[in-house]
Amino acid sequence: MKPAILFSFTIFISAFLLFFVQPLAGRMLLPTFGGSAIVWNASMMFFQALLLLGYIYAHFSIKRLGAKNQSKLHIALMIAAAVFLPLSIAPEAPQWDASPALFVIQTLLVSIGLPFFVLSASAPMLQSWYFSSDAPDAEDPYWLYVASNIGSLLALLTYPFLIEPFLSINEQKWVWTGGYALLVLSVFGASFFVKKAPAAEVTATAQTSSSWAERGLWTLLAFVPSSALLGYTAHITTDISAIPLFWVVPLALYMLSFVIVFARRQWIPSSVWVWLAFAALVPSAYAILLALLEPVGLLLGIQLFSLFTLSVAFHAILVDRKPSASNLTDFYVWMSVGGMLGGVFNTLVAPAIFDRMYELPITLALAFLLLSMHLPRPKFEPPSVSIGKAVRAKGMQTAFSVLVLATAAVGFVTYMQSVDEVFEFTNTMLLIGILTPFALWFVHPILAGFAAATVCMVLPMGYQHQNILMQMRSPYAIHEVREFSSSVGQFHSLYHGRIQHGVQATHPELSRLPLSYYHTSSPIGEVMAIREDFYDVTPVAVLGLGIGTMATYVRPGMEMTFFEIDPQIEKIARDAEYFTYLERCGEQCKVVLGDARLSLQEQPKGKYGLLVLDAYSSDAVPVHLLSKEAIELYMSLLRPGGYMLFHVSNRYVNVRQIVVNTAAELGYVSYFQDHWPRETKLEELMVNSSEWVMVGRNKKDLELQIFDPRWEEQEPDGRPAWTDDWANLWVYMAW
Known part of the structure; x- marks a missing residue:
């Protein structure tokens, strides 16, 4: 061979x-x-x-x-x-x-x-x-x-x-x-x-060891695309489209960049990739900095193309600076250091020091500066032009560029103020702002990079949607408390990207009402309205805290325990400036922090009358909370007659059928209800549609609920249940 x-x-x-x-x-x-x-x-x-x-x-x-x-x-x-x-x-x-x-x-x-x-x-x-x-x-x-x-x-x-x-x-x-x-x-x-x-013993053909400055540059050139990969992935999957496994696409583009630049034959020179990357990053950065979310298809294309060209450009520059093969391993060590530092910065450092996703703008600012250092300088060689005229021409270019930059700054101010009367003017200024770095290139490429980098660094510090009251970051997500209104009144809502995790009215009379998926007209509202002399659900276990809306159903003498993995969620839910459900519940409501399955394993068998499971609405469906072993654990915690309620609303995954098929394999019965608030008043109260699956050991345990015609008995559809040893997300995608 x-x-x-x-x-x-x-x-x-x-x-x-x-x-x-x-x-x-x-x-x-x-x-x-x-x-x-x-x-x-x-x-x-x-x-x-x-x-x-x-x-x-x-x-x-x-x-x-x-x-x-x-x-x-x-x-x-x-x-x-x-x-x-x-x-x-x-x-x-x-x-x-x-x-x-x-x-x-x-x-x-x-x-x-x-x-x-x-x-x-x-x-x-x-x-x-x-x-x-x-x-x-x-x-x-x-x-x-x-x-x-x-x-x-x-x-x-x-x-x-x-x-x-x-x-x-x-x-x-x-x-x-x-x-x-x-x-x-x-x-x-x-x-x-x-x-x-x-x-190490190769003769004169061997190159001397690389300098520390060169090693530092290798590290920096590897750091930027590594950090950009994680930043773009978080931005796309959180703010634009929370499609399961979509993180595969940006990572595949990142790896493809290595295939392109290390190939023996280069069809496109690195200078072209640098230009493409700089040109693509400008609209990408402005879309990110101004939190544009529509149209989804166009934004996805812009951001993915920007990540791809950035990765190819930086890796191409890296390859252009690679040493001879005698120092090959040294080159790869420092390239690996840069990649690791990018991961450390985005995954560990940024969540610890920033309350918002500042790491992507910072990385883009660094990318603009480094790319501008590799952009070709414009050449002006008009015939028979005196030195004085050339200086004056250069001065006019500089003045024009500064004017364009100042005009763009005015546009940013108007955008941040969200003044309706100047909406068209703002769009014009935004367009000028996008063109500014290209105008500044005629003065000097470094100035173009510096201008774009400055915007990336300054704008996120001052810009924020007016309806965002608070942002808090955890290792799991960036949480936002937003304020909005309807004809009924003002509301506070907790969001992670595009996913809503609870709504509460600010008016004292309405603030006690459970809203969103938990309204009294919803399936969970029906269950909690059952009279105690028929069936006492206490104590109740709830997987997923949100803003603590379930606490509104706690009656005197009832005990409710929330199991929540994210400590920041509890802090937000207990902040009475935004939400008061938990505060009003008092000692009857407890919160257990940690992975829900591990925490439930420590609970006594047969302790609960009802388990409410609301942890499946995001793009990252937790497999270990839906496996056959997990549902067996949940059932073991229920006393005779107890049952489970799964909130299975999900835009991309058929969580409903996962639960139904798993329950059937375990010999349990399940019923499904698709709840739609049909009254205009409910919509104004921010009551959302929702899907729920009720699971019990047998029909008798569920007889207090299944008389309602909206509950439909479910049958398995032949798809296998998830286990700790096997799970197939694609089989259950909601195409």
């Missing part, structure tokens, strides 16, 4: 396994550790840190030992890592009393640490081996990185669409084990082609 084919295949399979194991490990962690932000952040940091360590190991081991001796060491490590196969996660309960993040990292390290470590070193290591081979094109092994990113991209696309839907977790582990065995054989075969002396 030719070395190029063998090395390409080896790098490809290694990258595929690397991106395969990350979502697999996440699914393995979920039932035991839950879906808290601590688990997510700790897992992300574990994978990023180990990837960087793998690159560092490849760099120093090859530098110290030489490629030939290092290949022997690496094969030994791969064989040693096989002891941990098939992969497994320790089933012990998390030790949250210590350090949750540390416990997650420790569990991952013990379970999959060594196999992931040896995989993470593959891309730079195998390229360095190829450089040390006798292959005809060994002097330039960078093109092999294309195979690595194709493998990563293929794993990214196949896992949610082909692997997870058709294979259980146990089957996935064995497939991954088989792939690892194939990789070991492939790496062993590739090691026979390593012939040359260590890169």
